[in-house]
Amino acid sequence: MDLFDQIFRRRSQHRFRTPEKMTEDDLRSVRKAVLSAVPLDPSIKTETKIVPASETSCKLGAEYCILFYSEKKGDWLRNVGYIGEQIDLFLTAGNIGTLWYGFGKTKEKKRNGLDFVIMIAVSKIPASCFRASPSDAKRKPSEKTWSGDLDAIADVVRLSPSAVNTQPWYTECKNGTLRVFRNTKNLIMPAGVTDYFNRIDVGIYLLILEICLSHAGLSYERRLFADTEKTNDAKVPAAFYELSAGEEQIKRINGYENVMLDVSRALDSGDPTEDGISEKIARLEAYYGSFEWKVDFQSDEAGILPGNLKRGVLSEDGVYDLTDRYRSAVGEQER
Numbered sequence: 001m002d003l004f005d006q007i008f009r010r011r012s013q014h015r016f017r018t019p020e021k022m023t024e025d026d027l028r029s030v031r032k033a034v035l036s037a038v039p040l041d042p043s044i045k046t047e048t049k050i051v052p053a054s055e056t057s058c059k060l061g062a063e064y065c066i067l068f069y070s071e072k073k074g075d076w077l078r079n080v081g082y083i084g085e086q087i088d089l090f091l092t093a094g095n096i097g098t099l100w101y102g103f104g105k106t107k108e109k110k111r112n113g114l115d116f117v118i119m120i121a122v123s124k125i126p127a128s129c130f131r132a133s134p135s136d137a138k139r140k141p142s143e144k145t146w147s148g149d150l151d152a153i154a155d156v157v158r159l160s161p162s163a164v165n166t167q168p169w170y171t172e173c174k175n176g177t178l179r180v181f182r183n184t185k186n187l188i189m190p191a192g193v194t195d196y197f198n199r200i201d202v203g204i205y206l207l208i209l210e211i212c213l214s215h216a217g218l219s220y221e222r223r224l225f226a227d228t229e230k231t232n233d234a235k236v237p238a239a240f241y242e243l244s245a246g247e248e249q250i251k252r253i254n255g256y257e258n259v260m261l262d263v264s265r266a267l268d269s270g271d272p273t274e275d276g277i278s279e280k281i282a283r284l285e286a287y288y289g290s291f292e293w294k295v296d297f298q299s300d301e302a303g304i305l306p307g308n309l310k311r312g313v314l315s316e317d318g319v320y321d322l323t324d325r326y327r328s329a330v331g332e333q334e335r
């Protein structure tokens, strides 16, 4: 399931003001979300348990809480963040509201030898309770958390949720490599608490970053770095991604390149009303300025695309000039 659109819709339900009773289908959805989530590190044992919120300290109006348990091994906190965010976005798609609830407590602190890590509170809520526009999200400007290429991706990944909205990540994108760091200088909470939650936050961020890359059709090879020791470094490496143009991205650019050629040919032949041309113009216009176009354009600038790929459709004014030419030609014919 492509969860890209849910990044824009999800928001923390700090209070579940208008919860609706969860149906058996909704609960099935929660179980499915939990079962389908993939870990960042499969060697770390984890378990999740869905319990009525009344069995926890959660008094925010949610009906259920998803409890996360983990073996304390390697980057267990980051791993839980990565798993939990898949569940968060999956549930958002089904209009089930969520809240990562770091301060939530449960009596069952251990389960099958694993430790309680964190919970996500959930309830069915009206669709109107989700985020209507990314501009409603309070976030640092992306210049503060991202440098280098591919800022179309920075604009989306900045919407990742984090404890007390600390946004403890910094990404550099240069020469086709994305380097993600955990920023350790977030002094909103005591240091130990910050480190605990910010490691979960980085797992959430990596998941959202990977959804963006996959949605854009980019391929990547991920290298994870251990972030388990106490450190005075301001930035701790979390994961590096070697990027390349994926099959889907190349297919998309080729496809739009061909659409552009078809329209050019029709205009050269003097018949702008040829069958299908207005539709092709509409497709080009929808692509031009879209997230996909921006990523394709910026991938070209970043040197990620293969040298022999035809890419007139990615020139700054190529599509604009062609659609302009089309409108003038159609106008001429109508006169």
Ligand SMILES: Cc1cc2nc3c(=O)[nH]c(=O)nc-3n(C[C@H](O)[C@H](O)[C@H](O)COP(=O)(O)O)c2cc1C
Pocket: 010, 011, 012, 013, 014, 099, 100, 101, 102, 103, 104, 137, 159, 160, 161, 162, 163, 164, 165, 197, 200, 201, 204
């Ligand atoms: C790991 C984690 C723990 C959080 N803990 C709490 C919490 O205990 N109480 C709360 O009201 N919000 C909590 N939040 C929600 C954040 O405050 C919220 O994600 C952030 O302010 C950004 O807002 P948004 O999620 O609506 O985009 C937590 C978020 C994360 C990722």
